[in-house]
Amino acid sequence: MDQSYLKIDRVFKSFSKGAKTTEVLADIRLTIDKGEFVSIIGHSGCGKSTLLNLIAGLTGVTTGAIKLEGREVNAPGPDRAVVFQNHSLLPWLSVYDNVKLAVTKVFGATKTKAERHDWIMQNLDLVQMTHAADKRPGEISGGMRQRVGIARALAMEPKILLLDEPFGALDALTRAHLQDAVMDIHARLKNTMIMITHDVDEAVLLADRIVMMTNGPAASIGEVLPVAIPRPRDRIALASQPDYVRAREAVLRFLYERHRFVEAAE
Structure with a gap:
């Protein structure tokens, strides 16, 4: 019997407009444990927010399934x-x-x-x-x-708190204070959090694992990086901590070497 808390099983998502169909996500497979903090990172247009919306039940999968505690997610809900x-x-x-x-x-x-x-x-x-x-x-x-x-x-x-770039519009100092607040809430409540971000430092600071998306269209999960840094985490102390530096380098390497974002020609 599958004991996964949240299971994203071979999920594909396409959007159609007229005769044109665009595949946004392709063969997404991921399991998330209860109490885990997962950051999802990738370049603009890689389907990060689409994936979050699928987990939220705000939009439906094209094929595959998302299950929370064994029950299929197919609509929004307070969980x-x-x-x-x-x-x-x-x-x-x-x-x-x-x-x-x-x-x-x-x-x-x-x-x-x-x-x-x-x-x-x-x-x-x-x-x-x-x-x-x-x-x-x-x-x-x-x-x-x-x-x-x-x-x-x-x-x-909720069983899962979904955060879609919640600090993206804030100044750096306010963002840092809110990151600390979220870490404190997660430590106190031990709740499951999934956060979309495009900020490498934020992903490493907050997450237990970082899910790195390949470029769209038809984006998939390229790598999943465990962040082996003990909690509680202090942002000042982490700056020179070898595990933090290694995790940060691994994410940057993925984003800017293996999956360099190529701007479309005007």
Whole structure:
């Protein structure tokens, strides 16, 4: 019997427009363990976000199957929460009410009003945003909005947290603070996380394994690199740590030597 927590089994994904069909992903095979942090990296257009959307159930596979705890993924569900680069908070609602929407949807029938309130505050506390509970998204910074997006996703108590380049639009310092926050959340909750990134240092810092995608179209998994660096990880100490340097070099070599991105001629 297959004991995989998440299994991506021979997945192909094509998109059709009129008579033209484009194969985006080809023969994707990957298993992810419970509690694992996996980063997916590759050049633009290699299907990273498409793969994440397939796991989220936002789009369906063309052939193959994705199974979470043995059950086929074929639609969105609260067991797979997504944090996008755009925080997608509702601007007319407070921070508290944005998280409350998700909590009510998932736990409206199983938690009392008081329990739901405590759960909302607990998740805001995880991302250090209780002080801004009454503020609207427009009144807080981009980094704070992303923290709220993460709190809202975590409040659904998903089996897998899916992160689609969540820090890509942020400045370097804010990005570093949020990376540390995500590492802290992962250490505390031991939850399963899959993160799309194009940042090599981010992938090595956060992940247990790095999945490297070949160039599209018909992208596949080129290599999977285990990151043998003990946790907790300190970004300053890691900079000169041999395992960190080796992992970083391996990813760069894959991206820029074996699968160099060739710009299409104008």
